[in-house]
Amino acid sequence: xxxxxxxxxxxxxxxxxxxxxxxxxxxxxxxxxxxxxxxxxxxxxxxxxxxxxxxxxxxxxxxxxxxxxxxxxxxxxxxxxxxxxxxxxxxxxxxxxxxxxxxxxxxxxxxxxxxxxxxxxxxxxxxxxxxxxxxxxxxxxxxxxxxxxxxxxxxxxxxxxxxxxxxxxxxxxxxxxxxxxxxxxxxxxxxxxxxxxxxxxxxxxxxxxxxxxxxxxxxxxxxxxxxxxxxxxxxxxxxxxxxxxxxxxxxxxxxxxxxxxxxxxxxxxxxxxxxxxxxxxxxxxxxxxxxxxxxxxxxxxxxxxxxxxxxxxxxxxxxxxxxxxxxxxxxxxxxxx
Numbered sequence: 476x477x478x479x480x481x482x483x484x485x486x487x488x489x490x491x492x493x494x495x496x497x498x499x500x501x502x503x504x505x506x507x508x509x510x511x512x513x514x515x516x517x518x519x520x521x522x523x524x525x526x527x528x529x530x531x532x533x534x535x536x537x538x539x540x541x542x543x544x545x546x547x548x549x550x551x552x553x554x555x556x557x558x559x560x561x562x563x564x565x566x567x568x569x570x571x572x573x574x575x576x577x578x579x580x581x582x583x584x585x586x587x588x589x590x591x592x593x594x595x596x597x598x599x600x601x602x603x604x605x606x607x608x609x610x611x612x613x614x615x616x617x618x619x620x621x622x623x624x625x626x627x628x629x630x631x632x633x634x635x636x637x638x639x640x641x642x643x644x645x646x647x648x649x650x651x652x653x654x655x656x657x658x659x660x661x662x663x664x665x666x667x668x669x670x671x672x673x674x675x676x677x678x679x680x681x682x683x684x685x686x687x688x689x690x691x692x693x694x695x696x697x698x699x700x701x702x703x704x705x706x707x708x709x710x711x712x713x714x715x716x717x718x719x720x721x722x723x724x725x726x727x728x729x730x731x732x733x734x735x736x737x738x739x740x741x742x743x744x745x746x747x748x749x750x751x752x753x754x755x756x757x758x759x760x761x762x763x764x765x766x767x768x769x770x771x772x773x774x775x776x777x778x779x780x781x782x783x784x785x786x787x788x789x790x791x792x793x794x795x796x797x798x799x800x801x802x803x804x805x806x807x808x809x810x811x812x
Contacts, residue, residue, distance in 0.1 A: 477646045478620040479580050479680055482534065483708050488742050488767055491712060491750025492528035492536035493760050495584070497727070499524060499539070509551040511543045514564040521564065525571040531757035532764030535580035535748065536572075537623055538564040540614065544606045546588040546598075558613040565617025582623035582648070583614030585636060592631045600635055607639025615645050624649035625685050625712070628660040630671050641677045648748070650685040650710050653696045657794025664794045665699025673705065683710030686752045689717050690729065690737040691785040694744050695778065695793050701745035711746035713737060715754035717786075727754025731762035736784045738763035743773045 482489055499510050502520050514521055521539050528536040543561045545554045553560070561583065568581040588606055590598040611622055622645045624636045633649060640647045651659050651668055658664050663671075665684075672682045684696045693713035700709050716729025729737075734751060741749045749767065751759055782788065 477680070478578070479535070479582075479646065479648070482578060482580060483680065483747065486534075487747075487772075489534045489580075489748045490532055490738075490760065490764050490767060491582075491710070491748055492533045493531075493751040493755030493757065494715070494753050495524065495537060495539055495541060497754050498527065498756065509542060509548065509553065510539055511541075511548065511560045511564070512551065512553065514539055514560050514567065518563070518567055521567050522571060525568055527757040528760060529571060529575050529579055531760035533750070533760055534578070535582055535750070536568065537582045537584040537625075538568050538614065538617075538619060539584070540564045540610070541584045541586035541625070542589075543613070544585070544588055544610050546590055546606060547586070557609050558616070561610050561613025562617040565614045565619040569618035580620045581618065582621050583611070583617075583619035583645075585610055585614075585622055585624045586626055587628070587632055592629060592635070600631070603632060603635035604639045604642070607636045608642045609639075611640050611643035611645055615643050619645075621645070621680065622647040624679075626650070626652045628652060628663070630661070630663055630667075633671065634675065637675050637677055637679070647679050648681045648710060649679045650683045650712060652686045653684050653692065653794070654687040655794075656790040657692070657696065657699075657792055665696045666703050666795060669700055669703045669705045672707065678707070681708035681710050681748055683712070683746065683748070685710070685712035686714060688789045689714060689786060690733070691781050691788050692790075694737070694740055694776070694781050694785070695788060697741060697744040697746050698775075698778075699793055699795060701775075708747040709745055710748040710750075711741040711744070712748075712750040712752045713741070714752045715756070715759055718753070729754060729759070731759045733785060734759040735762040735766035739766045739770045739773070740776050740781060740784060742767060743776050745775075
């Protein structure tokens with residue numbers, strides 16, 4: 476069994492990491508700068524990023540390679556460095572994971588290409604597969620345990636990534652971002668994602684949702700996955716609250732206490748790999764770890780309980796029908812601990 480497959484078999488839950496961008500901006504990354512260039516230019520900061528998650532209790536962390544494909548790196552004249560930047564990111568991760576003194580999974584982050592696929596856009600399936608394969612080979616060479624596709628909106632891109640990962644012979648996980656009234660930007664609903672995942676020739680070890688809007692919306696999507704009866708492990712990686720513009724920069728309002736509630740609720744909703752996305756810092760992760768360890772498992776949460784604990788949903792519907800909670804965010808109560 477692969478390292479992650481073994482951990483999934485042995486554990487009731489796995490704590491993933493938090494934000495990459497938010498943490499790197501706090502370390503001095505400038506807006507518009509490619510984080511992936513720091514893998515070679517500022518390796519100690521990338522080590523600190525990884526170590527922060529591990530020290531906070533994460534069992535799995537993502538490499539600093541979200542935009543590490545040729546299409547995105549071309550914006551920084553670094554398209555010829557795909558293999559190198561991904562390999563180095565995974566090597567730095569391997570270094571931190573191997574020194575942790577406990578099993579820690581290095582997950583090679585793979586984000587969207589940033590292009591629109593045919594027939595709507597210009598990116599062909601073959602070109603997308605090639606891009607994903609190239610990135611996968613770099614992460615594989617650096618020692619990543621698993622590939623981690625994230626923040627995908629289009630099913631065509633998800634399928635192309637799966638094919639590219641198969642060419643690299645690597646196990647993988649994959650999440651989509653449900654940020655448009657319960658659907659991805661390209662209209663995928665939670666049940667439709669499950670159907671797509673289970674139709675793939677090489678399905679992921681686990682699948683789920685990341686980023687999107689608030690933690691409440693993400694958990695409603697997780698409930699959509701579990702309602703299908705699918706038994707594949709589910710990933711929940713929600714943002715730390717709602718983004719707000721404060722003093723010239725984006726700030727996420729989710730407290731560590733709120734993220735602790737989110738982690739326990741995510742587990743009770745059926746997620747097995749639980750982490751944070753934008754705005755999630757090591758302090759959040761520490762509280763999430765404590766909640767998962769100390770709070771007993773509860774029944775399947777209702778939508779009303781999610782609203783009570785985490786705040787209201789951004790849309791009435793979860794994308795699959797016209798039903799949903801009627802309470803809006805302005806009238807909901809957030810529990811801050």
